Amino acid sequence: MISVAVVGAETPGNVGTIARSMKNFGLEELLLVNPPELDPDGEAYGFAGQAREDVLPNSREVTFEHLIENYHTVGCTAVTNEDARKHVRYPFRTPRELADSLADVRADTCLVFGRESIGLTNAELAELDEVCSIPASEAYPVLNLGQAATIVLYEMRSLTLESTQLPDPTHDRASEREIEGLHDQFATFLEAIDHPEEKRDKAGRLFRRLVGRAHPTDREAVTLRGIFRRAQQRIDSRKK
Structure with a gap:
């Protein structure tokens, strides 16, 4: 199963956008670490589309430690200014490479997204199992939180949409x-x-x-x- 976590979201609308993308691509479990207030009459529910009926209201507030203890975690970040001498944001997989790798293993995986302003901190990334980054222009590689999540979840569709026939995983993690x-x-x-x-x-x-x-x-x-x-x-x- 693939879950999604958003850490320290600053804008309710982005939480709603991510919930909507989850609904688009067959994901259900949304975990929130230090979320903003999600008013049923506010922008989070307004941006969520049909996800306001299930994904968003069923979201759970958890701690960062809960993610580490219960999931194979993948930190999603736009900034990868690391190399083989450093190991906070390197090595990383692209979303497509990540989907291919997860197809071969049975594991409860959580895709972890960070704040709109600073993303995931180095200290947070150091506790996560893998890093995923979206290839973008070096001149401007930083994507909006909702856009980034949508791209990553789109690539996960081969693992999450019921219409897709997947081979059995080669092993249990x-x-x-x-x-x-x-x-x-x-x-x-x-x-x-x-x-x-x-x-x-x-x-x-x-x-x-x-x-x-x-x-x-x-x-x-x-x-x-x-x-x-x-x-x-x-x-x-x-x-x-």
Whole structure:
């Protein structure tokens, strides 16, 4: 299942526009983090079209942590001024590449969009599993929030519209609990090997991006956790 989250939306009308696009392309679950007031008589419902009957009124207000704990998260951002030396907004997939990758895996995925003014912060993106960006003119790559969401959701239509016949996913992705446990184990491993403290956050982001693109199974995640745990125990025992 693919859900949509909007973090810190500043304009009710954009929330309504996103709800309408969700209805257009077969998505139902809308999650809102720190949303503006959505007056049933205001612009959010006015912009939502037929989505004012189900998607918008059924939306749920959640915390950012709820997204991390319960979904495979994809941060959608226009700004990708990073390269292989940095791992906050890089590497990223285009919306079409993202749709192709998700077709091969069974996972509850949440597409996360940020604020109209600043989008998602680097701190927020660092906690998300993958990054998606829309190719646009370098002279003006920033899209309106509602426009950006519509483009991304359009590319997801092959996964969300009932009329589309999809092959069975090739594997089930590990639960978010196992994935986050793997990240915690990796962080503990970095401490055990005395990885430079100032480089641990960057290493963690690099590892999160790698795992996010790989979609490990439960068995793979458990095995990797076990390897890091045993390595850490060996290192700890030699330090005594």
